Amino acid sequence: MTSSWLLPALLVVPLLGALAMLLAGRGAERWATWFGVGVQSAGLLLTLLVMAQFSQTQSGSMQMVVEHSWIPELLVDFRIGVDGISLPLVVLTSLLGWCAAVYAVRRVAEPGRARAFVGLLLLLQVGMLGTFMALDLILFFLFFEVVLAPMWFLIAFWGSGERRRSANTFILYTVLGSVVMLLGFLVVIVETGSADMVALANGLGAQMSTSAQLTAALLILGGLAVKTPMWPLHTWLPDAHTAAPTVGSVLLAGVLLKMGTYGMVRIVVPTLPDAMVSIAPYLAAFAVIGILYGALASYGQDDLKRVIAFSSVGHMGFVLLGISTLSVVGINAALFGNIAHGLITGLLFFVVGGIKQRTGSTAFADLPRSLYASAPRLGFLLGFAAVASLGMPGLAGFWGEFLALVGAYHPLVPERLFYRVLLVLAAMGMVLAAAYFLKVLRRVGQGPAPETLLDDVATDEWLSWTPLVALIVILGVAPFLLLQVTEPAVRVVVESVAGALP
C-alpha cells in the first residue's frame, strides 16, 4: 500500500520535533512555540491523510499496518496500524495536540522556557499517538509509559500549587498501575507465546485457560483502571489536574485517560473473553459507583479544576459501564464517550485555564462572580462546555452515556437484572452531573453585575477552541458520523466475546 509511510510519519514527525527542541539553542526560545504549531499542524495534516486513506467499509480490520521485527528476545515487533477503534482516538489526539500547540503560542505557563515546553508536548504526542496505534503488547506498554515523563515535567515545572507533590503522585500511581498491567501482559505473552495484539484478539488469547485469563485480565484491568481512572483508583487525578498547567490538564483529561479505556477495548475484551465475561459485572458495579461518587464528590468541591476532575471520574464511569456490557452498543458507547469526553473536558480545561490566567485562581473562593457579565464570551464557552459535559442531548456528551444505558439494558453477560439496576443508578448520575455543573455556573457565571471587566476570549484562544466547539456540536447532532467508523470494529471485538458465552 502506498500509504504505509503515513503512520510511522505520524510518530516520527513529533519525535523529530521534540529532538529539535532538545538540540535547539537559546535563540530558539522565541520561535519555539511557532515551531510547535508547525509540527502539530503537520501531524494534523498527516492525520487527515490517514483519515482519507482509511477505508470505512473495512474499519473492522487493521489498516495501514507497518511491521518490523524489533526485539525478538522479548517477542516484540514494531507493529502499528489503525482500525475503527483506534482511528478516532488518533484523530482526537492530533486535534487536541494541535489545539494545545496553538494555545501555547502566547500562553506558555509560568515560568516560560518555551523550548522545553514545546519539546515535552511533542514527546507527549508521540507517546499518546503510539499508544493508540501500537499492535504489540509490549510496544503498547512502552508508548503507555512514554507519556509519563513529559507529563510529569509539565506538572512539576509548569504547574501551580502543590505541583511537585501532585506530579509525583501522578507518576508513581500510574507507574504502579502500568507495572501491574505489564505483569498481566507478561502472563498473556508467556501463556500464548505471542505479543501480537491482532493475533491475540483473533482467538489466540481465548485459547488460554480460564484461570490464566482471569489472572491476566485482573492485572491488566487493574493497571488500566488506574489510568482511566476507575473508582476507587482515581485519587491521583484531582491533584494532578489542579496542579497541571492548562495544556497539561487538557491533554491529561482529553487523551491520557482514554488510554486506559482504549486498552480495555483493544486488549482485554477480545484477548481474554472468558475472563471478561466473569469480570464484567464487577467492572460495571465499579463503573456505576464511579458515576455516582464522581458526581457527588464534584458537588462538594470548592475548586473549578477539581470539579471537572471528579466529573471525569463520573464520565469515565459511563465509559466503563459501556465496556462492561460487552455488547456492540455498549462498547460503541464507550468509544463514543471517550471521544466526547476528550473534546468536552478538553474544552472545559481550556476555558478554566483561561479563567485562571485572567483571575489567577480556580478556587471558588477567589473567583469573582458573574463571568457572564465580566467576560461574556468566555462565560458562554464555560456554559457551553458545562452543558455539553452534563450530557445535553444534541451535544456530543450525551450519546456516549445514553448508549451506555442502552447497552446496559441488553448486556451480553447473563446478569441482566443486575445491569438494569445499575442502569437506573447510572441514569441518576446524569441528574447529579447536572446539579454540580449548574452549581458551578451559578457560582462562577452568574451574579451581581461586576465592577471590573476581564479580557474576553482572544483570537488565539478562539482559534484553538473553535474546533472543539464545532466537533462537540457536530458529533452531538450527527453521532452516526463517528459510530459508523467504530461499529464494524466493535462487532469484531464483540464476536470474539460472544464465543466465550455459555
Add this chain to the structure above:
Amino acid sequence: MTAALLMVLVPAVAALLGLLLGGMSRPLAAAIAVGGTASALGVALYLALLEPWAEPLIGTGFGEGTLPLGATVVDGLASTVALMVCFVSLLVQIYSIGYMREEPRYSSYAAFISLFTAAMLAVVVAGDLLLLVIGWEVMGLCSYLLIGQRWEQEEARRAAVKAFLVTKIGDIGFIIGIVVLIGATATTLLPDAVRAAADDPTVATVASGLILLGVLGKSAQFPLHAWLPDAMAGPSPVSALIHAATMVAAGVYVVARLYPMYLAAPAILTAMAVIACVTMLGAAVIAVVQDDLKRVLAWSTVSQLAYMVAALALGARDAAIFHMLSHAFSKALLFLAAGAVIHAVGSGALRELGGLRRSMPVTFITMTIGLLALVGVFPLAGFFSKESVLVAAEHAAHGDAEVASWVGWTVLVVSILTIAVTAAYAQRLWLLTWSGPRRDSSSGVREVPAVMFVPLVVLVVPAVVFGFSALERAWLPTWIQATVTEPLGTAEALRPEVATVVLSVVAVIVGAGAALVFRHRETFARGRAGSFVAAGFGFDAVYQGLVVRPFLVVVGWVTAFDRSAIQRSVSGVGVGTLRAGSLLQRPYRGDVQRYVSSAVTAVVVAIVVMLVAIAT
C-alpha cells in the same frame, strides 16, 4: 432533507446566527429571530397544505448502524401542533422586541427562544426516539437559560436551577423509559417502537410509566410541579411561550404521540388520572391565594395541564390535544397581557395593581377575553375544549374507557370542582388588576407600544373562535386524530353534552360569584393556613427535607470520605514508605562489625532454614 427537518433547522440556524452575529446590533438580532421563526411558520403552513392527516409524511433519518438520527413523522397531529408552536413563537418573538427593549442581552435571549422553537418543533415532528430526546432536553435547557435570563437576581438564578433539576429528575425516568423502549423493541423509530411496545403489556407498562415521570416533570404535574411557579422569575414572553403554551404542553403531546403504548398500560392511565386530579384541584386552590399576577397564571397552567393529562388518562386523546391547543392560545394571551401590565406598571405584584382599565384599554380587553376563555365561558375556545374533557370523563364514568369507571367519576367530580375554583381565581385576578380605584394617574402608566399589543390582539382571534373547530368531524378532529400509529377515519366530533354544560355553568357561576362576594375582604391578609396554601401546600419544604438536604448530606459524606479515607490512604502509602525507609536506614551507623555480624547471622539463618526445608 425533509421539509419537517427544515422546519426544525431554520430556527436552529437562526439561533446560531443570533448568537454569532446578534451582538452586533439589536435590529439584526431581532430580524434574525423573527425571520427564523416566520420561516418556520411558513414551512409549517406548507406542511399543512400537503394534507398530512390524509397521508403522514415520513422522513427517513441519517446514518446507519447503532444510532440513526433525524427521522421525522408529520401526521395531522404533528402538523397541527407545529402550526400552533410556530404561531405562538412568532408572536412571542415580535412581542419581545418591545418587551425586552431595555434588555442588554437581547440577542442571546432571542437566540435562545429560536433554539427553543427548534427544539419544540423537533419534539413535535420527531420520527425517532432520539430526536425526541434531543428536542425534549434542549427545551429544558432553553427553559433554564431563559428563566435565568436576569441572572443578576438571586431569585432568577435559583428558579432556573430548580426548574432544570426538577424536570431533570423526571427526565431520568424519561431517558430510562426511552432506553427500555429502544432496548425492548430493538428500534429507534418512534412508530415502530410504539407499535411493538403496544403489543407487549409489560414493556408498555414499564416504558410508559418511566416516560410518564418525564412528562410529569415537563408538564409540571404533581409531584414534580414545584418548579413552574418559581419559573415565573423569567421574562413574561418566556412564560407565555415555554411555561404556558408549548414546553409544558410537550409532556401531553409526547403521551399523545406514544398513545397506543399508554392504552396498553391501564395501570399507568389510572395513575395519570389520580395525579391529574390531585394536581388539577390543588393547583387551582393555590392559585386563588397567590399575590403575584404571573404566579396565579402559573398555578393556573399547572391546573389546566392536569385537565389534559386527565383526558389522556381517560382515553380521550383528541380532547386532550384540543384542550392543549385552546389553552395554548388563551394562556399565551394571558401571559403576554400580564407581561404588558408588568411592562407598564413595573411590577406584577397584585397589591400594586388595580384600576388600570382606562390607561391600558387594549390590554384590558384582551386579558379579559383571555380570562373568560380560561374559565370556559361560551362561546370562547376554552368552553368547548373543557367540555370535551368533561364529556370524556362522563363517558369513562359510564365505563367506555380503558380505566375503571370510578376513575371517570373522580375526574368528572374534581373537574367540575376545579372549574368553580378556576372561575374564582380568574375573577379575583381580574378584579385586583383592572377594577378598583385608579392607581395609574400618578405613576403615569400608559398602554404598551403596538409591537406588544398587536400580538395580543392577534391571539384573541384563536382564543375566541378556535372552539368551533372541533364541532365538525372533518375539521379539527380529523386533523389531530390522524397519526401514523393509529388507523384513520375514526375521528369523532368533540361536542359538548347537556349534562356537563349545565354542571360547568353552575360551577362557573358559583366560583365567580364567590369571588365577587368576597371581593371586599382583604385578600392578602391570611392566616397560617392561607400562607401554607399559598406556598403550594408546603411542598417546597418537603422537597427540601426529602431531596435537597439528604443530597447535601451525602455530598458532604462523599467529599469528606474522599479527602480523608481515600486521599489519606494514598498519601499514607507514600509517607509509610518514607517511614520504612527511615526505619531501614537506622541500622547503618557505620560500624562495620555490626554489618558483618548481621551478614554472618543471615548466613547461619539461611543454612538452618534451608536444612530444615531440605529435611522436610
Add this chain to the structure above:
Amino acid sequence: MTIQSIDLLTLSPTLVVAVGALLALVAELVTGRGQVALGVGLTALVVATPLAVLASGEQTLCNGADAACAYVVSPLAVALQLIVLVSTAVVLLMASGDVSDGTIPGGEFVFLILCSASGAVLVPATTDLVTLIVALEVVSLPTFALVALRRGEPRAAEAALKAFIFSIVSVAVSLYGISLLYGTTGVVSFEQLAAAATLTDPTPLGTAGLVMVLAVIGFKIAAVPFHAWAPDTYQGATAPVAAYLSVVSKTAGFAALLLVTWTFAGWSEVWAPVVGVLAGLTMLIGNAVALKQRHAVRLLAWSSIAQAGYILVPLGAVTSSVVWGPEVTDAVIGYLVAYAAMNLGAFAVVSVVARRDGAESLADYRGLAWRSPWLAVSLAFFLASLAGLPPGLIGLLVKVRVLVVPVDAGLWWLAVVMAVATVIGLAYYLVWAALLFARSETADDEGLTHRLAVRSWTSTVAVAVCVALTVAFSLAPSLALGLVDRL
C-alpha cells in the same frame, strides 16, 4: 598429569589486561605523567576487547586425559568479559580528571584497576571452584587499595577498611563452603560438581556449603545482607572507583553466581529460594533506603544495591518450570549490559559535576540544567533509564525481560515485589531529576557555579560514551538482550 597446551590467544584478554597493568605502571614511572598510564591502560583494554570476542568458544589449559580445561570461553563468558572490558575503559576515561589534578596517582590507579579487571575477565572463564575463588580475590584485593588511594580524603581508609573486612570474612565463609562441597562430592571442577548435583539430592553438608559459597558472591554484588559496606565505601572512594565497584566488580560477582548456579542447577531447590528471597530483600531495602538519601554517591550506591536485586530476580525464579538456561541467563546478561551503560553514565556525570562544582549532596544539583544543560539532560536520561521510565527505554525493557522469568515461573510474590520496588525506586530518581531542572532558589548557589580550573574533556567523553551506548541499546534493545546469541 600434564597440561598439554596453553593457547595464548584464548587467554589473551586476561593477559593483555594484566600486561597492560604492568606497562602502565612502568610508563608512569618513566614519563612521570599519569595521563600516559591512562593511555596505556585504555590501549590495553581496547586491544583486549576484540580479542575477547575472537576467543569465543575456545578453551585452554586442558588436561589431556579427560579433556577438562581450566579456562573455557563460552559465549556467556565473552558477554561478561565485554561488559568488564568496556566498563573498565569508561572508568579510566572518567578518572582522567582525578588523575590529572592529582586526586589519585595515575600509574598506581591504572595498575590496580587493570589488575582487578584482569581478574574480572578471568572469572567467567573459570571452570572450578578454586580458580573461581582466586579470580574473585584478584578482582577484590586491588579495589581496596583503589579506594584507599584517594588523596586528601581522610575517610578513604575507613571506606577501604569496611570493604576489606567484609570481603575477607565473606571469602572465609565461602572457602569453608567450598571445603564442605568438596567434602560432599570430592571434586571441585564445575562439570564434575554439576554431574554430582544432578545425580544426588542435596545433602545437609552440601546444602550448608552451597549457601556459604553464596556469601562471597553476595558481597561482590552487594546484595542484602552483604550490602552494608557499599554505601560507606562508595562514598569514601572517588566516583570512578565507586563506579568500578558498582559495575565491574558487580559483574564479576554475577559471573560467579551464574557459574555456581549452573553448576548446582540440579540443586536449584537449595539456592533458588535463597537467591529469590535475597533478591526481594535487596530490591525493597535498597530502594526504600535510597529514598532517604541526600548524598549523590550514596544514593547511587543504594540504587546499585537495588539494581542488583533486579538482576537476581531471574535466578531466584528458577523453579521446576523455569530451568537454568537462556531464558534466565539472557535476562541477567541483558540487564547487566544495560545497567553497566546507565549506571556508569550516572557515575560519570556525578564525577564530572563533583570535580567541577564540588557537588556532593543532592541539593548541590539544584539547577544544574542552567549551569550545564547537557550534563543535566544526560544525568536525567540515565536516571530515567535506571528507573525504567521512557525515554530510558533500555532500562524499562530489561526490567520487562527480567520480570518475564518470575511470571513464567508463576512466582507471583517475586514479580509483585519487583513491581512495587520499581515504583519506590522511581520516586528517588524523580526527586533527583526534578532538582536538576529546578531554579536555584538561594543566592549561595552562586558559589557552585564557578568552575574548577582543571577540566578534563576525557571525563566528558565518558559521559558521551555512556549516552551513546544507552541510546543505542534503547533503539536496538537486541544489542543488550540478545548479546549472548551474537557471540
Add this chain to the structure above:
Amino acid sequence: MHLSLPLLLSVSLFGIGVYGLLVRRNAILILMSVELMLNGVNVSLVAFDVYWADVLHAGQSMVIFVITIAAAEIGLGLAILLLLFRARRTIAIDEATELHEEAS
C-alpha cells in the same frame, strides 16, 4: 583416624575465628580471627582430600591457594590499617564510623 576429628578441629577453628570477628574491637585481632577461620578451612580441605583419596589432590592444592590468599589479605589489610591509624590514631574498628547513614 576418623574424619570427624579433623572436622571438629576445623569447625572449632572456624568458630573461634567467627567469635573473635564478632567481639574483638581491635582491627589487628579481627585480621587474626579471619586467619583462624581460613585455617579452619585448610584443615577441613586437607581432611576431605584424604577422605576422598583424591588423586588430583584438589583439596591440598587449594590449601596452597588459601594460604596465598590469606597472606595477600594480611598484607593489604595491614596497609589499610596503617593508613587508618595515620588518619585517626586508632585502629579500634568500632570507631571507624565516620561514613554512615544520616537520618534525613
